[in-house]
Amino acid sequence: MTRVLPGVLFALCLLGVGACEDVNGGAVEVAWSLRSEAGYPLGGCDCSDPPVSRLRLTLTPTVDEPGLMPQAYEFACSRQRAATAFEVPPGRYDMRLWALDAQGELAPKVVTPPPQVRTVVWGQPASLEVQHVVAPCASRCANKNGMCTAQ
Numbered sequence: 001m002t003r004v005l006p007g008v009l010f011a012l013c014l015l016g017v018g019a020c021e022d023v024n025g026g027a028v029e030v031a032w033s034l035r036s037e038a039g040y041p042l043g044g045c046d047c048s049d050p051p052v053s054r055l056r057l058t059l060t061p062t063v064d065e066p067g068l069m070p071q072a073y074e075f076a077c078s079r080q081r082a083a084t085a086f087e088v089p090p091g092r093y094d095m096r097l098w099a100l101d102a103q104g105e106l107a108p109k110v111v112t113p114p115p116q117v118r119t120v121v122w123g124q125p126a127s128l129e130v131q132h133v134v135a136p137c138a139s140r141c142a143n144k145n146g147m148c149t150a151q
Contacts, residue, residue, distance in 0.1 A: 023086040026120035028073075030057055030128040031081035032097060036137050036148045043149030045077035048135035050107050052077045054100040055133075057084070059093040062117060068093075074100070088120045097131045110135040 032055055034042040045052045054074045061068035068091045075082035077099075094115035099107040111134040118126040137148035 023123050025086055025088045026090055026122055027084050027086045027125040028057065028059065028088060028093075028095060028118070028120065028128065029081070029083035029125045030055075030095075030097060030131060032077075032131045032133050033080070034077070034133050034135060037134060040147050042135065042137065043141055047138050047141040047148050047150055048099075048107070048110060048133075049138040050101050050109070051138065052099045052107050052110060052133070052135065053102045054104070055082075056098040056100055057082075057128075058096050058098065059088065059120075060096075060115070062092040062094055065091060067091075083125060086123065088126075090120050090122045092117060092119050095126075095128055097128070097133070099133050099135070107135070 034045060034048055034052065036042055042048055053076075055077055057073045057075070059071045059073075061070065067089050069089075071088065073082075073084050095118050096115040097112050099110040099112055101107045113131050113133075116128060118128065120126045141148050141150050
């Protein structure tokens with residue numbers, strides 16, 4: 001069996017072979033995990049108080065350069081990981097994840113990590129690794145010894 005190198009697959013995508021997306025910049029990928037205040041995984045986005053509906057990824061340029069502007073992307077909380085399209089202009093950004101409630105407002109009492117600086121490179125994904133989002137356990141979910149799961 002022949003092993004295909006990731007770089008070869010990427011080059012094929014750039015040439016337009018297959019069902020690859022257009023590359024008009026870099027991309028950002030992020031994963032998240034909802035945790036109770038005790039550090040245990042929440043049993044789902046609805047087990048946080050308030051429930052987290054979506055996560056907003058904000059990208060703020062660290063320097064004032066032509067073509068670099070703040071950007072925001074939203075993803076359903078239940079996905080637990082997401083990526084932007086390859087459309088982010090190359091540069092250095094403060095990247096931050098925000099928890100949103102059902103109305104699209106910042107979810108009160110939900111704590112997200114501080115911004116992290118990453119460099120976006122044309123044609124490559126920048127990774128934020130797993131972001132731990134901390135929230136109180138909702139009363140509708142069992143809360144025994146710090147565990148918070150749907151009943």
